[in-house]
Amino acid sequence: MTLALAASAFASVHGVFHSTAFVVARNLAIFLAVVFWLSLAFWVYKDARRRIDDPWLVGVATLLGLVPPYIGPVIYLLFRPAETLDETKARRAELRALEEHVNRRRPSCPVCTTRVEADYLVCPVCATQLRNACTSCDAPLEPLWQMCPYCATPIEPSDVDMDAALTAETREIAWREPRVAEG
Ligand SMILES: [Zn+2]
Ligand SMILES: [Zn+2]
Incomplete structure (x- = not known):
């Protein structure tokens, strides 16, 4: 029990x-x-x-x-x-910096900032005189050159537009100067 x-x-x-x-x-x-x-x-x-x-x-x-x-x-x-959004942003910024770096090396018209080639005599958009042609060999001459580097012909000082020359020279220096990185 x-x-x-x-x-x-x-x-x-x-x-x-x-x-x-x-x-x-x-x-x-x-x-x-x-x-x-x-x-x-x-x-x-x-x-x-x-x-x-x-x-x-x-x-x-x-x-x-x-x-x-x-x-x-x-x-x-x-x-x-x-990709995360940060990674996408970083990649785009890198691409932009690369593009800018490439563009900076290409000359542009001092008046209308159109991209021009190094051997253009005039700007194709605004017809600004960029360079003079050599009287002997027709090579495009930089505004400050005293002598044609291709055929050794002395360049007449009257052929050189000093204003345009100085502007071009100033721009040349501006292209070479490293710009402060943005963003
Ligand atoms: Zn132009
Ligand atoms: Zn020449």
Whole structure:
């Protein structure tokens, strides 16, 4: 009698304990799963903001991070832009700097700033005289030259437009001077 009572008491206590442990474990598992689910969605949101400019698309990506749970972030990983916005900006700035560097070496018309080739005699856009042709060999001469470097013919001083020469010379120096990098 006493033994049976003790046994049933033990069984019920064991049952309660057992079920409580199960419930606690189950709740803990659900809690961790939810935390992991929301953390993944939050990570998708943060990553999307670094990579996507459009707030609507960031919203869509975040939604994908939430639904379907755990699979959405993997799908996002497969389709997210390869570059972050900062990387894109840095690459564009680099390209712009390179372009500027190349352009700086090419001469332009002192009047209308049209790009001209080194051997143009006049600006094709505004007809400004850029250089004189050598009287002997027709080579294009820099305004300050005293002698044609191609055929050694002395250049008449009257042929040289000193104003244009000085402007061209000043611009030449300006091209060679390294400009302060922007941005
Ligand atoms: Zn011009
Ligand atoms: Zn010449």
